[in-house]
Amino acid sequence: MAMMAWRAAPVLTLTIRQFLGGKTARVVLALALVPALFALIWLVRPGDISPRFFLVETFRNLILPTLLPIAVLLLATAAFGNELEDRTLPYLTLKPIGRWRIVLGKWIAVLVVVVPLLLAGLVAATLLAARGPVDTASRVSNGGDLGPVLGAMAAATVAGAILLAAVFVLVSLVIPRALLAGMVYVFAWESLLGRFLPGVQSVSIRHAADSIFIAVLNDPAVTFAGAATLRGALLTVVIVSVVALALAALRLRSMNLE
Amino acid sequence: MSAPGAAPTAEPRFGEVYDRGYRHYEGPRHGQASSVWALARYSMARALGFKKSWTAKIIPILLYVGAILPVVVVVGVTAFFPAADVMSYPEYFSTIFLLEGIFVAAIAPELLCPDRREGVLPLYFSRPITRLDYVIAKMLAAAILTLTISLLPAVILWLGKQLLTGQPLAAMRDHLGDLGRIGAAGVLIAFYIGAVGLLVSSFTERKGVAVGIIVLGFLLTESLSGALSVALADRPPWDQWVILLSPSRTVFRMATALWGVEVSGRMGGGLPLGAVIGVMAAVVAVCCGIVAWRYAARD
Amino acid sequence: MTDKPRWMPRPVDDIAPSSAPLPGLGAGVEPTIVVDRVSKWYGDVVAVSDVSFGIAPGVTGLLGPNGAGKSTILKMMAGLLAPSTGTISLDGRPVRGNPLIYRRLGVVPEQEQVYPFLTGFEFVRLNAILQKLPDPAEAARRAIALVEMASAAERRVGGYSKGMRQRIKVAAALVHDPQTILLDEPLNGTDPVQRAALIALMRRLGATGRTVVVSSHVLSEVERFAENILVIINGKLAAAGDFHTIRDKMDEHPRAVRVRSSDPRRLAAALIEIPATGAVRFDGDGAFTAETDDVRAFCRAAPALARREGIHVYEIQALDESLSSVFAYLVGR
Numbered sequence: 087m088a089m090m091a092w093r094a095a096p097v098l099t100l101t102i103r104q105f106l107g108g109k110t111a112r113v114v115l116a117l118a119l120v121p122a123l124f125a126l127i128w129l130v131r132p133g134d135i136s137p138r139f140f141l142v143e144t145f146r147n148l149i150l151p152t153l154l155p156i157a158v159l160l161l162a163t164a165a166f167g168n169e170l171e172d173r174t175l176p177y178l179t180l181k182p183i184g185r186w187r188i189v190l191g192k193w194i195a196v197l198v199v200v201v202p203l204l205l206a207g208l209v210a211a212t213l214l215a216a217r218g219p220v221d222t223a224s225r226v227s228n229g230g231d232l233g234p235v236l237g238a239m240a241a242a243t244v245a246g247a248i249l250l251a252a253v254f255v256l257v258s259l260v261i262p263r264a265l266l267a268g269m270v271y272v273f274a275w276e277s278l279l280g281r282f283l284p285g286v287q288s289v290s291i292r293h294a295a296d297s298i299f300i301a302v303l304n305d306p307a308v309t310f311a312g313a314a315t316l317r318g319a320l321l322t323v324v325i326v327s328v329v330a331l332a333l334a335a336l337r338l339r340s341m342n343l344e
Numbered sequence: 345m346s347a348p349g350a351a352p353t354a355e356p357r358f359g360e361v362y363d364r365g366y367r368h369y370e371g372p373r374h375g376q377a378s379s380v381w382a383l384a385r386y387s388m389a390r391a392l393g394f395k396k397s398w399t400a401k402i403i404p405i406l407l408y409v410g411a412i413l414p415v416v417v418v419v420g421v422t423a424f425f426p427a428a429d430v431m432s433y434p435e436y437f438s439t440i441f442l443l444e445g446i447f448v449a450a451i452a453p454e455l456l457c458p459d460r461r462e463g464v465l466p467l468y469f470s471r472p473i474t475r476l477d478y479v480i481a482k483m484l485a486a487a488i489l490t491l492t493i494s495l496l497p498a499v500i501l502w503l504g505k506q507l508l509t510g511q512p513l514a515a516m517r518d519h520l521g522d523l524g525r526i527g528a529a530g531v532l533i534a535f536y537i538g539a540v541g542l543l544v545s546s547f548t549e550r551k552g553v554a555v556g557i558i559v560l561g562f563l564l565t566e567s568l569s570g571a572l573s574v575a576l577a578d579r580p581p582w583d584q585w586v587i588l589l590s591p592s593r594t595v596f597r598m599a600t601a602l603w604g605v606e607v608s609g610r611m612g613g614g615l616p617l618g619a620v621i622g623v624m625a626a627v628v629a630v631c632c633g634i635v636a637w638r639y640a641a642r643d
Numbered sequence: 644m645t646d647k648p649r650w651m652p653r654p655v656d657d658i659a660p661s662s663a664p665l666p667g668l669g670a671g672v673e674p675t676i677v678v679d680r681v682s683k684w685y686g687d688v689v690a691v692s693d694v695s696f697g698i699a700p701g702v703t704g705l706l707g708p709n710g711a712g713k714s715t716i717l718k719m720m721a722g723l724l725a726p727s728t729g730t731i732s733l734d735g736r737p738v739r740g741n742p743l744i745y746r747r748l749g750v751v752p753e754q755e756q757v758y759p760f761l762t763g764f765e766f767v768r769l770n771a772i773l774q775k776l777p778d779p780a781e782a783a784r785r786a787i788a789l790v791e792m793a794s795a796a797e798r799r800v801g802g803y804s805k806g807m808r809q810r811i812k813v814a815a816a817l818v819h820d821p822q823t824i825l826l827d828e829p830l831n832g833t834d835p836v837q838r839a840a841l842i843a844l845m846r847r848l849g850a851t852g853r854t855v856v857v858s859s860h861v862l863s864e865v866e867r868f869a870e871n872i873l874v875i876i877n878g879k880l881a882a883a884g885d886f887h888t889i890r891d892k893m894d895e896h897p898r899a900v901r902v903r904s905s906d907p908r909r910l911a912a913a914l915i916e917i918p919a920t921g922a923v924r925f926d927g928d929g930a931f932t933a934e935t936d937d938v939r940a941f942c943r944a945a946p947a948l949a950r951r952e953g954i955h956v957y958e959i960q961a962l963d964e965s966l967s968s969v970f971a972y973l974v975g976r
Contacts, residue, residue: 093779152563156560178773181770182743262397266449343723344724
């Protein structure tokens, strides 16, 4: 079994082993459980907030802008970053395999680790939220339709992870402090600049993921100005990811490795 | 040692061991303070990416630009609309906080993590530098660097505001109190976030992990303390004290209390300035204590 | 000086026409690796300066003091670094941007780090898989046996000693049985027994017609396995060819020798009589500097002459940091 994984996808298997052996995966696991923690705190005093509203707000204001990008960034920048830091990358590049296969292996490894963890965290938060206001009518009206919310959250998470991982695998091959650059991007570009210049927002990763969330949830009450259509957002995810991965392969080809 | 296998030669071999220029240093020696300062200076240069490629410098530069940009905007707007008080100092300090957080995440791991990952600590400790000297030098470096971002832009803001009035000198004299408060706030923030950054960095060799935990810590504790504050609404004063779990809210409350600005209970309006500063000082002391303990010799 | 040497150290300012044999190659020998007018600089620091040579099958030692540019050259030969100018080819194909070249090339990198979470066997097998070998496990076992690591193969690399890590890296580089092998300081951190085993292995590889390039800063080591050496000093090719021939050439090379004695003028006058001595310059403080084109003869003659004249010689020292003194330093280690 392990042998088959090694033979079928050596770079992928190696990178997953790398992640699971280090602290990064544990930090990502802790991050994935944060929504559940917030759900627990909310359960103490739900007030007039319905489970559905709680989930939507938590996802759009905490998970999408903060947790998801940092969780993906941690792994995406470590995928090559750790090898560059430890100078082990030559063991992969001094091999007769296409550079795109190395890049692809790293990228998929990020997704294989981060997506299940984040989805598990979302499921846990949803299950906890479903235990919300038991004694009010809101459970009947809102508790029952948490499924679509979970589905929309999962779709947006997967799309956001794909896009973020592709872009930051590339960035980590270009800039030595890729994780910091990622933080500056996520918090300066997406949060601060986006607030003042709406145009900036529509070319941000968060915008694409948020649009997918809105479109999949398809709830007239939950939307924002300038949201892209599902098709448009998916197209953005695919095109940007493919271009980023192709550039990463080119960069790996021309990189100088000390 | 002669070269084995080399053909034995009849002539006398000369000068096999050359003086490679090694000399005992006989000159004056500086004291401990100077070696600590040297390490601190080197650490700062490294953290800011001096003598490295532009890609290593770009992040610190962007962060400095980001910290000064609001100041430029505020001063610029004030120049055209003198009546408008665009941004008060507490507002400035809370606006800039996330950026300062990222700055700490940029420099603190750079100060501690590579030395441990590359295993050069034994090299330092076999020099006339003790473990405590090392930690002190790193703390000094962290404090100076965070001061440059927490204090300098605010001082520029103060200067700009005064220079735009009719009589700059008189205005400066009148607003000396503000300058004092800026100094106090800047120092408190620098020590506080610097200590937290070093604490996190002392627990991992990977810069990436430290960077992530620091930035996330600043962000998540804000949401967490907000949520806890709501959950504890019927147990005052705990709903206000949980605000101090979050560095950003702590700094906001510290700045507002310093300038005597009223804020709502949810923002910690009921917390006295002394208590906030006390908690910040305690955090600094505990963080520094733990970092020193992490680096202390153990058998 | 009478016999024409098999090779010539190439003057740096002389760009050889392409028809002339490359430095490091005997006449009529086909090179596996050709390094053609390669320079590498970082900003304004020149690491390698206009180096050309060829490497033929057999074991070649890449020799030079630490920081001379050996590692940079080896990394460029491995395709890890792009030369600033010039080209490097293996079997007539460029090594840079050509991953397929690694089917015929095995590289043992300089860095000690190996994935610490893998066992030695897993690491070598990973290399076999990345080489797309039909039976990676079997190839890994064979390569591990070559470096005598079978007993430790199931342990994690993280717990290996330096020498064990070096050997597992060698196994990983040999797993696909490449025709050409580059090893960057492979003997670092090995104990004498491991060193002897690795040296025997490199000799075996060279004897079976493979091209083996080994960098080292210790000549006495290189002598034990390398038929040919390339000496790199200050980023330039200082010498190429057979060790003993180079050594003889060194002593014929003009160089400065400083002599300190009780009566420098009289000693200098006596020394100027022998043919080995060229120009003499007095430095004061009982010393003079003599140019000589035959250090051996000069150093044989000086003490004898001094004794005859009743002069005390305090010190005879080769001065220049040039090729010859650095080479002497290498030999002396």
